[in-house]
Amino acid sequence: MKKIKVAIIGASGYAGLELVRLLARHPGCELAALTSLEYPGRTFDQVFPALAGLVNLPFSGAAPEEIAARAEVVFTAVPHQAAMGMIPGYLEKGLKVVDLSADFRFKDAALYEKWYQAHTAQNLLKETVYGLPELHREEVRGKRLVGNPGCYPTCVILGLAPLAQAGLLQPDSVIADCKSGVSGAGRQALLGISFCEVNDGFRAYKVLEHRHTPEMEQELSALAGTRVKVTFTPHLVPMSRGILGTLYAGLTESRAEEELRELYRRFYQGRPFVRLHPAGRLPDTRDVRGSNFCDLALRVDPESRRVIVLSAIDNLTKGAAGQAVQNFNLMLGFPETLGLEVAPFIP
Numbered sequence: 001m002k003k004i005k006v007a008i009i010g011a012s013g014y015a016g017l018e019l020v021r022l023l024a025r026h027p028g029c030e031l032a033a034l035t036s037l038e039y040p041g042r043t044f045d046q047v048f049p050a051l052a053g054l055v056n057l058p059f060s061g062a063a064p065e066e067i068a069a070r071a072e073v074v075f076t077a078v079p080h081q082a083a084m085g086m087i088p089g090y091l092e093k094g095l096k097v098v099d100l101s102a103d104f105r106f107k108d109a110a111l112y113e114k115w116y117q118a119h120t121a122q123n124l125l126k127e128t129v130y131g132l133p134e135l136h137r138e139e140v141r142g143k144r145l146v147g148n149p150g151c152y153p154t155c156v157i158l159g160l161a162p163l164a165q166a167g168l169l170q171p172d173s174v175i176a177d178c179k180s181g182v183s184g185a186g187r188q189a190l191l192g193i194s195f196c197e198v199n200d201g202f203r204a205y206k207v208l209e210h211r212h213t214p215e216m217e218q219e220l221s222a223l224a225g226t227r228v229k230v231t232f233t234p235h236l237v238p239m240s241r242g243i244l245g246t247l248y249a250g251l252t253e254s255r256a257e258e259e260l261r262e263l264y265r266r267f268y269q270g271r272p273f274v275r276l277h278p279a280g281r282l283p284d285t286r287d288v289r290g291s292n293f294c295d296l297a298l299r300v301d302p303e304s305r306r307v308i309v310l311s312a313i314d315n316l317t318k319g320a321a322g323q324a325v326q327n328f329n330l331m332l333g334f335p336e337t338l339g340l341e342v343a344p345f346i347p
């Protein structure tokens with residue numbers, strides 16, 4: 001198999017590290033450049049001995065000339081704003097880019113600017129695609145720039161997409177009550193996510209202010225053909241990885257639980273990373289750790305005509321790096337699951 005040379009920008013962060021872990025064993029790629037501002041000159045395995053014997057590249061700089069001399073595809077796993085500062089340079093050098101930040105997830109620059117800051121590469125927004133392959137697989141194929149979705153939006157959109165597309169979602173009824181592990185906040189040393197501030201506790205944050213809300217609304221509205229409003233409350237739980245979403249929505253028409261399960265089965269047929277649980281089994285973040293799976297289950301309360309969907313992902317895998325590799329596979333013409341067949345950790 002032809003090996004594509006890839007660079008990971010921000011390879012010392014949690015999303016970048018997960019990319020290194022997955023791509024080190026990907027049969028269609030060769031790690032060619034890993035960048036870090038903090039560890040220049042040190043080899044990857046000196047800093048991260050977990051991959052000793054597998055990855056010993058030195059960390060290098062991220063200048064487009066340097067990266068283009070070594071790689072064909074770039075994964076940008078850096079904070080938003082930094083990403084859109086560097087991506088035009090990579091594209092000008094003929095590289096393909098999967099961006100894990102929020103900078104290329106929105107079709108509407110004004111919406112991005114309302115929640116983030118001025119967008120300095122707006123000309124690229126019309127050619128990017130929202131890289132949720134379960135919805136946009138065909139659009140991702142052959143693209144040179146893909147905006148990889150956020151972790152919470154992946155969990156919520158996959159949980160509600162079949163209902164939105166079928167016109168069964170009451171557009172102003174969606175409540176997304178989500179819990180995330182601490183790696184969702186990245187690897188930088190911050191007081192609020194240090195051990196004693198998080199361990200043995202459980203708290204909500206950014207209520208009505210979280211920047212992932214417009215991303216959920218963009219995709220669910222497009223599926224529903226009408227504006228869908230999402231009331232989203234994120235919570236921090238003392239675990240390293242994982243997101244569990246408990247998603248509540250009113251149904252526009254009464255439906256039996258088994259009918260909805262059949263709707264989900266049909267919607268996700270041929271989508272290998274979505275696993276719909278049978279009646280009586282509920283998702284657990286422990287069942288998806290280290291894997292690209294999204295586990296779903298649903299219940300219907302006939303009295304209130306309300307559906308409750310449970311959705312579990314690993315934020316670093318399906319919520320970030322695994323999904324980025326899935327997009328890479330589609331962009332390069334590889335089978336969608338290549339390098340992602342890794343089973344979840346047990347226990």
Ligand SMILES: NC(=O)c1ccc[n+]([C@@H]2O[C@H](COP(=O)([O-])OP(=O)(O)OC[C@H]3O[C@@H](n4cnc5c(N)ncnc54)[C@H](OP(=O)(O)O)[C@@H]3O)[C@@H](O)[C@H]2O)c1
Pocket residue numbers: 009010011012013014015016035036037038039062076077078079080082100101102149150151183184185186187188315316319320
């Ligand atoms: N964590 C998640 O669950 C998750 C999920 C989905 C998407 N994402 C997105 O993925 C991106 C990375 O997130 P993360 O959680 O991995 O964050 P992180 O752990 O803080 O890592 C950020 C990485 O970017 C590098 N970096 C920081 N500022 C930079 C700059 N100005 N120029 C170049 N490199 C810079 C950092 O390392 P050096 O200082 O060594 O260069 C580090 O390697 C973010 O856009 C985030 O929103 C994260």
